[in-house]
Amino acid sequence: MGLAGILGVTPGLISQWKQGVRPIKVERCVEIERVTNRQVMRWDLRPNDWWQIWPELIDHPDAPPIPKSVVSAIPDGLIPGPQGLGSFSSEVQRG
Template sequence: MNLPTYLQTPGLNKAAFAREIGVSNAMLYQFEKGIRPVPPKYCPAIERASDGKVTRQELRPKDWRQTWPDLAAQHPPAPHPESQPQ
């Protein structure tokens, strides 16, 4: 699930969520609207605060393997379709 979708969860208090992950309401709004990408330092907190519904991989799809090599070791890259035998 992506962060904007998660933040629309009925009953979710965005201000409380922002406090839990250590950002201001304004910064959370910027993350939600795509104005600013989520910096890597906040991704683990978002993953924890969302009970794993929003993952670091979803928050940082282009660089999560470089940012969290321990996580990358648990999730090897999928084989490229062109490298599969036919």
């Protein structure tokens, strides 16, 4: 069974996600990560906003860097840390 069947969606929707025609819903990203046994990670599916949706992943050792344009706009010390928006990280990759 393919990914579309596992997720209960049409192959056409999967194609639209791949082509960037339709964004992948946040809930689907977590589900896709789970059903692919982390072969596909949430940050791969939402590269432009994953750190805003899942700030707990920012300090994950495999997390991609947050884009320079975003990091440079955030004042030092105000980058969400692994505990979410209530904590802050100094470990974020700047650059």
